[in-house]
Amino acid sequence: MKYMKCQICSNEDISTIYDGQIRDGGIGRYTDINVNMYQCQECGVIWHNLRERDLDEYYSSEDYRQELEGTSSENDFYRIHDGETLDKLYYTGTTVFRDKIVADLGCAAGAFLDSISGMAKTVIGIEPSNVYQTALKKKGYCTFAYASDAIQEYGGKVDVLTSFDVIEHVSDPLTFLKEVHALLREKGKAIIGTPTDAPVMRAMLGQIYEKELLFSTQHLWVFNQKSLMLLAKKAGFRKASVRYFQRYGLGNALSWLKYRQPKGNVSYSFITDTMDIVWKKELEAQGLSDYIVLNVER
Template structure:
């Protein structure tokens, strides 16, 4: 484990917001998969006394985190493809309302996993690229004919001012150095280009209501942004913040029941039985509790 300073303002002054619960870890290796149900299991989570950024401290060393993601495999993510397709179709819509259709413009998805969003963007006329550390996920994406670079964004070393849009869907909270990532995105974006980031909102009413039982407090999450702290980080990285909006996601009802079961075993077990009995496992449902949001910012021309 390593101690780190605030990634937004550099201060080392912080207060403990949520004590470590790693003693509750289940008898298996740390799980950093996208489909992990390790809710409520996390290292100490602190809040910067200077700027308010919430983050894990101490945390696993960067090299260990990176290697964990390189080795990660997540077959369940592929099985939940239908919900991902509906979610990413919904995510792309406001981008095109703001920026217009793809028309061959170049888009990069950072942490693209198996490339579902790339497929959606490509079908809408974008020249879609992805970068992803998981060797397994890259193989799956490439098998579908997608342009995916294996490794981290910095390792990819894309040309300067090359992309029109860069997206990060549920990625920034996993990064060891989100400020450094945003500065690299600023470098590879064309003047007038846009960055679009989807993440959790630690200051949302739902998160405040649940407190330590908020499900997104998980071992794999290193940062917990609010709309305010993400805006400040984007601005310090050189972007002009445009707006942020709450945005949910689609889940198959059967998959949703497994998520509920991880939080509330008795209720989840009952829900799972009802869903199976009604044969509704594959029914997609849209969930928006207001604790996920998408931020839009541009690189000044």
């Protein structure tokens, strides 16, 4: 393998953990070419070497949502994503937003901001997509395309910053976290969620799960506790911790085993609420969940 260095921890011990087609946009779409996925043997971060797209241009256009979800309209966004708001409130709690200056970085059409706008003093939506910026402005939110733009006006002023399913898309996660740091006031908090490498699903399904879902052209990184904590320290945060959350229930795992394809949250009559809660809580307690949330304080 050609010389390579981990962008997160600078370690040079890198393994190729996958060589094949990966997801390209929505479910069932794959790259034409085989893609190598690499893993740092020190911090555990996983990445691929596809960097050919001009990311800024890509995320500000409608192409990204079109390729991912087959639509880029505001109303379709709410239909697809409003249901995730409850999960996000579960990660953040509801008490941190009252009378605060709150920013959501990579907020798309602002579904999460809608749910907290009645509590927050000021709502800031940071989103490169032109279509969604129009929607955010219509709702009266302070709107910026990039964190670097928001820093001009709100640097050192934001009380709470949230960012869900965004850090895995950025080419330079350290700069991303440094910009979060610059936006926050002293003792301001950020809550940053990202998918894990879903160790249980990979143990059961291996390359099937990796090809169909986990590895995707649009996710430049798959983070874990160690790599996130290291990034937080490098970005200058005083405090950092992670929490694990399991988004998908037992029915999802069983349907994967049956169909070898993603079917979402499938319910089976024999899976009681108690069974499902135990499944999720056990995975979270063991650090084996499908989602990880980094909590940092400036």
